Amino acid sequence: MSDDTRANESGEALIEVRAAVKHFPIKQGVIVKREVGRVHAVEGVSLAVRRGETLGLVGETGCGKSTLARCVTRLHQLTSGQILFEGQDITGLSRSQVRPYRRRMQMIFQDPYGSLNPRRRVGSIIGDPFAIHGEGERDERKPKVQELMELVGLNPEHYNRFPAEFSGGQRQRIGVARALALKPSLIVADEPVSALDVSIQAQIINLLDDLQQEFGLTYLFISHDLSVVRHVSDRIAVMYLGQVVELADSEELHGRPRHPYTNALLSAASVADPDQAAARQRIVLTGDVPSPVAPPSGCRFHPRCPKAQQICVEQVPALKARSGDPDTHLTACHFPVEPGEDLTRVTATIPEEERAE
Template identity: 70%
Template sequence: MNASDTSNSTPKAPATARGGTDHDVLLEVENLQKWFPVSSDRLFRRGKEHVQAVDGVDLQVRAGETLGLVGETGCGKSTLARCMTRLYDVTSGRVTFDGTDITSLSRRELRPLRREIQMIFQDPYGSLNPRRRVGSIIGDPFAIHGVGKGAERKRKVQELMELVGLNPEHYNRFPAEFSGGQRQRIGVARALAMRPKLIVCDEPVSALDVSIQAQIINLLADLQQEFNLTYVFIAHDLSVVRHVSDRIAVMYLGKVVEVAEADALHEAPRHPYTNALLSAVPLADPDLSDRRERIILRGDVPSPLNPPTGCRFHPRCPKAADTCAAEVPPLISRLNDGPDHLAACHFPVEIGENLVEARPTIAAERTEFAPELVNGDQS
């Protein structure tokens, strides 16, 4: 494929929400950047370098949906989540929640907003203070926002514990007395206390056994239906993300490279990176698994201290051409997919295209290390 083939990739305006109305967009990030300064020890380089953890992300979360966010370790998923919730200040760009620009709000101005946006953290062991009793941990949101006192607060906390499947009589126990799955239920109860509109789930099941993962996922689904919650669900496991998500956004090295409805993404991925990720997802049918060829990408993920020019995936992409190194591809609809399927690729993958046989075209920019699977860390 050459540069002239991009004529089939007519840009289309992305949909803003279910039904195509702005009123359904609960949270929106626009050209979001989060860079972390690091000291440089290089002899002739003064000042500081920056880790470009998130660089120019545009993304919308629609009310009532679950938006899945996937990508390799270090691609910026958790950093993006913390920028969405304003746990991190952004370097540039804008975060809008429920029609309000929250990018530059002070801590005092953010306090009322904390009732509406909550987070469930990855590590159920490290996210709970081991020196405090569970009742106090779950009751913190009530104390911070001045909701209820004494017996009333205890009743609310015990109702939350029962709601997430914990024994209310264990109100005075410490986190060490609970299993990993039970500790994550404590985190869910704490996030749910103020009945938020949006909950960001930062890999909430990655540290749990498979059977416990299913229980937590089912719990989150039940709570979403009961309280009309909106989720941003971050994970490595694409099969889990497909199961829980309405739409999926794929990140690579600080940028969103593809956004689509969950089924559309799995059936017709357009970005070569998404295609490579899906080729490594385990299949339940052994015959299908044997017939499928995995896409092996050469080289390592580039450093976010000095990311590649143009498309950041081009040094590892089997379809890369000179255009990919020179120009940043916009995140737009391609190959007549419709306004809900967006991909940032100059040469999107077509249905039935075999990338296993593709050959790199910019050899000088590729490392010659041993091949590795693109989703090497599925933990």
């Protein structure tokens, strides 16, 4: 991404990611462990989340969404690149130095069952942020915790219950209350509704929307469900195998997707109108997602792309605005999809043996 593009995106950025790279070493050996490879989880991601907006991050399982989220909140240390919070570089800060920033950015985790300690009472779980950051005495925390429980739609009288006594949706509300305790500016929601029933999903999404309006929160909302992301997001970034391949305003991306991968995701997304669902042409991608241990050369999507040509094997496409697109619509593709183009009738020109490399 160019410096000009980054400046336009992050004029009022709360959190900014610059050329983020995260690799996980693969080691073998019993006594002496040696590195035999690396998982390329995040590779050169640059994006900004503006103050007060919701940026949706979407992609298949294993594309690096959750890893990027943990890098943003400094739960993972970047291999290279920068994380800026309110203009301050927090990338290389020590645990003690980053602690003040943790008050300002919190996470809501995907699994409402696994993210809560079953042996502790709900009041203690929600009150942990107060205890960790030295906010008031123990007796002073109880009314604050009960206020948070009421805020997220839980009965304050259930303060002394254990997580097992709550439903999945109620447990996720506990996670939301814990994240709100220190009045953060940024909340990273890592697939917060994927483990819930559809009716409960709507309740949690509406709750997050109400809280954003009331407290001016900024969300990085992660999901693999484009219909959910469209409902909650101002802008959407689409990730594939560790890289952002398309970034645009929510309605712009749904109305005029430019990357072949985004088109494939949209063709598989659920829609409420049965007539639209029946008329939709499903784009079926060939092959499996390549291994992040040995990602393809050039464009990482080229082994599965119906429009792939030789240049896609050789050159990494830049994430930039393409001809005819607004400056806010960025696509990383040598041959972006044109309006009305039918990808089911397009054939790649790369020999099968080269596509598999």
